[in-house]
Amino acid sequence: LCSKTLVDHTMQWEQMDLALAETPMPEELLNKTVTILCNDCQTKGTAPYHVLGFKCANGECGGYNTRQIMDACANYTLLYRGANYSGLVTAAEEEAAHEEEEEEGETSPQNATNDTTHVTRCD
Secondary structure: OOOOOOOOOHHHHHHHHHHHHHOOOOHHHOOOEEEEEEOOOOOEEEEEOOOOOOOOOOOOOOOOOEEEEOOOEEEEEEEEEOOEEEEEEEHHHHHHHHHHHHHOOOOOHHHOOEEEEEEEEEO
16 A cells, blocks of 8 residues: 555645646757656556656556656666766766866866766666
8 A cells, every 4th residue: 555545636636737747848958758657557658757757658547656766777877967966867868967067178187076976776
């Protein structure tokens, strides 16, 4: 029963549908999707990223009692810029950012302030 919805939340899910529709995401996040797991029906699927929540991909469920998961095991990098935590990125994202910095001339020894810690996360 852990994390499962115990009562009918149909009206709350309908309100969530409206709230998501009325809360547009910034342009850079419009096409972002996330892998989710529904705590109620155990369906794994993808959903559009939204700060308010993720709707279950199972049309019969359609609830928001979901959590973001990662596919199998993925290698990620905890990226620090100077002393500030900057984010969790995949190896491909880290490489692309590094190439972009090189193109912009931002990786000289005098201004190389990025530290990384590599982690593997499995869900």
